[in-house]
Structures are given as structure tokens and as C-alpha cells.
Amino acid sequence: MKTKHNLRRTLLTLLALAPLAATLPAHAQKAPDTVRIGYQKSSTLITVLKTRATLEQKLAPLGVKVTWHEFASGLPLLEALNVGAVDVSADVADTVPIFAQAAGAQLTFIAQEAPSPTAQAIVVKEDSPIKSIADLRGKRIGFAKAAGAHYLLIAALEKNGLSLKDVTQAYLAPADGRAAFERNAIDAWVIWDPFLAAVQRQSKVRVLADGTDLASYQRYYLASTPFAKARPDVVKVIVNSLQETGKWVKQSPQDAAALLAPVWGLDTATVEQANARRSYLVRSVVPGSIGEQQKIADAFLDAGLLPKKVDATNVPLF
Incomplete structure (x- = not known):
């Protein structure tokens, strides 16, 4: 009788807990044991970590594996992050x-x-008749949609009394932009490092403007909110590793260039030039450090590129 009573009590307990279990989020039932990292060719610090297998080593004690997923530019990378195809985004x-x-x-x-700010710029051919931003009126300009280069162009045009409506826009990923620039299919190219350093060293170009006094060009690392909540331990390891790697790249520029050059298909001098213009100072995101985000959001809204007004500073911070 006692055994039947205990069995009945156990069954009643399980039945009472069943609805609660059904409402628990998936990550509470089983935390992810793989972190899928999305990156671009220009994702310097993540590229170093990937090449050295640093994260695989540091996350192994947590029982977490790493997979890598390359994207042509930042917008499709964050789209993948949004739909759950990757968990963490390298800098965008x-x-x-x-x-x-x-x-x-x-x-x-x-x-x-x-x-x-100097790690992105608007460039033209050295012999181009375009001598200033004002001369871009009516010209065809290539850049990646939603990239920092996009905002740099908006800010530079606005400062000179122009807007995107005054130029012909060509949305081009970096490789396509370089090809179009070389064959004169575009009159100017807005691009960031290391692609900027590469075209400066390999072609005869002039810089019309970089981000100085126009766009500070801060790059952000992001995670899907569900993953950040499920594996804050993994996110912390990644951020700490990025901070360490950023210091190493700046303190050992030649070694960093030697590591990155074959991965990027560039010579070491070009890589050093590109890395010299990036701060690589990885820090925590605090409310006061993202004020420019709202200015950028409003500029894109005014240009008719956003479907609605965005409160750019109202975001989850790790």
C-alpha cells in the first residue's frame, strides 16, 4: 500500500510540474553547446582568434564547440544573427x-x-577631375549598403550642402566595388580597411575625405539576445579574448601582419597600414558611448532608408 501511495504521489507531482516545464525557455532546458560565429573578411580580431584556434581552446573547458561562418558584409551577417543562423557577430x-x-x-x-575615423574613406583615381566632395554632384559612387561607408558618404555630402539624391548610388560589396573602381564604372569609392589600404598601395588614388570630424566609425560586436542570456559565460570568454587580441595586434604590429597577410591575401605592409588606423580597443558598451548611433539612425531615416524611426540607444547591453 505504501508503495502504491508513493507512486501516486510521484505521478501527481510530475503532472503538477508538467505545465511549468512546458513554459520554460529552450535554453533553460539545455544550454547551447556550440557557438556559431559570423564574421567578415575585415573582422581583424575574430580572424586572428580563428586562425590561432584561441576560442576553441578557451571554450573547450566549458564543453562548447565553435563553428565559423563568413559573410560578404555586415548587413547579411546581422540578418543571419536575427534569424538564428549564427549566435555571435564579429565587429560590424x-x-x-x-x-x-x-x-x-x-x-x-x-x-x-x-x-x-581614418579607417574608412572616400577615394577617387589620382587623375580624376573630382577634387572635392562638392564635385561628387551627379557622379556615380560605389559603397556597401548599410556599411559605415554609407553613413560616411551621407555625412560628407551633407557637410557640403549635398545629399544622396545629388549622386548616383551603386550598392557594391568590397570585392565588386574594387573591380568597378578599377574599370572606371564608378567615379568614387567609399571603403574601409583593409580594402582601403589595399587600393591605396596598389593603385594611384586620392582620398577626398575620411571619417575625421564626420563619422567616428565605432565597430560593434553583437550576440543574439537568446544566446547572450543562455550562455553569458561563453560571451564573456569571447569578449575577454577580443580584448587580449586587440592589445596584441597593436603591441605586435609586424607579427599581427605576418599572421593576417596570407589569410587576407595581402602583403604585410598593406596589413600594417590598415591595422595602424584601427583602434582595436575593445571595451564594454555603456549607454553614454553609443550616442552617435541615434545621429546615424536619424540620418538614414531622413534619407528614406529606414522604414521607421529607431531609438538607437535603447538596446540590450551585455
């Missing part, structure tokens, strides 16, 4: 999260690189 330009926010993406800002 400050402009990119704004488009993701406008789409209702659940993203958490986990780290930020301090400003690197």
Missing part, C-alpha cells in the same frame, strides 16, 4: 545594427571598438 560598422533594429532583431551589444 556602427551603421549596421540600426538596420537590424529597424527590422525588430533581438540583438545584444556585447562589446565596442573605440573610434577609428
Whole structure:
């Protein structure tokens, strides 16, 4: 009788807990044991970590594996983050999260690189008749949509009394932009490092303007909010590793260039030039450090590129 009573009590307990179990989020039942990292070719610190297998080593004690997923630019990378195809995003330009926010993406800002305004620029051929930003009126300009280069162009035009409506826009990923620039299919190219350093060293170009006094160019690392909540331990390891790697790249520029050159298909001098313009100072994201995000969001809204107004500073921070 006692055994039947205990069995009955156990069954009643399980039945009472069943509805609660059904409402628990998936990550509470089983935390992810793989972190899927999305990155771009220009994701310097993540590329170093990937090449050295640093994260695989540091996350092994947590029982977590790493997979890597390359994207041509930041916008498709964050789209993948939004739909759950990747868990963590390598650095993207400050402009990119704004488009993701406008789409209702659940993203958490986990780290930020301090400003690197000279690491992106508007360039023309050395013999181009274009001598100033004002001369871009009516010209065809290539750049990646939603990239930091996109905002740099908006800011540069605005400062000179122009807008995107005064130029012909060509949305081009970096490789396509370089090809179009070389064959004179575009009159100017807005691009960031290391692509900027490469075209400066390999072609005869002039810089019309970089981000100085126009766009501070802070790059952000993000995670899907569900993953950040499920595995804060993993996110912390990634952020700490990024901070350590950023210091190493700046303190050992030749060694960093030697490591990155074959991965990027560039010579070491070009890589050193590109890295010299990036701060690689990875820091926590605090409310006061993302004020420029709202200015960028409003500029894209005014240009008719966002479907709605975005509160760019109202975001989850790690």
C-alpha cells in the first residue's frame, strides 16, 4: 500500500510540474553547446582568434564547440544573427545594427571598438577631375549598403550642402566595388580597411575625405539576445579574448601582419597600414558611448532608408 501511495504521489507531482516545464525557455532546458560565429573578411580580431584556434581552446573547458561562418558584409551577417543562423557577430560598422533594429532583431551589444575615423574613406583615381566632395554632384559612387561607408558618404555630402539624391548610388560589396573602381564604372569609392589600404598601395588614388570630424566609425560586436542570456559565460570568454587580441595586434604590429597577410591575401605592409588606423580597443558598451548611433539612425531615416524611426540607444547591453 505504501508503495502504491508513493507512486501516486510521484505521478501527481510530475503532472503538477508538467505545465511549468512546458513554459520554460529552450535554453533553460539545455544550454547551447556550440557557438556559431559570423564574421567578415575585415573582422581583424575574430580572424586572428580563428586562425590561432584561441576560442576553441578557451571554450573547450566549458564543453562548447565553435563553428565559423563568413559573410560578404555586415548587413547579411546581422540578418543571419536575427534569424538564428549564427549566435555571435564579429565587429560590424556602427551603421549596421540600426538596420537590424529597424527590422525588430533581438540583438545584444556585447562589446565596442573605440573610434577609428581614418579607417574608412572616400577615394577617387589620382587623375580624376573630382577634387572635392562638392564635385561628387551627379557622379556615380560605389559603397556597401548599410556599411559605415554609407553613413560616411551621407555625412560628407551633407557637410557640403549635398545629399544622396545629388549622386548616383551603386550598392557594391568590397570585392565588386574594387573591380568597378578599377574599370572606371564608378567615379568614387567609399571603403574601409583593409580594402582601403589595399587600393591605396596598389593603385594611384586620392582620398577626398575620411571619417575625421564626420563619422567616428565605432565597430560593434553583437550576440543574439537568446544566446547572450543562455550562455553569458561563453560571451564573456569571447569578449575577454577580443580584448587580449586587440592589445596584441597593436603591441605586435609586424607579427599581427605576418599572421593576417596570407589569410587576407595581402602583403604585410598593406596589413600594417590598415591595422595602424584601427583602434582595436575593445571595451564594454555603456549607454553614454553609443550616442552617435541615434545621429546615424536619424540620418538614414531622413534619407528614406529606414522604414521607421529607431531609438538607437535603447538596446540590450551585455
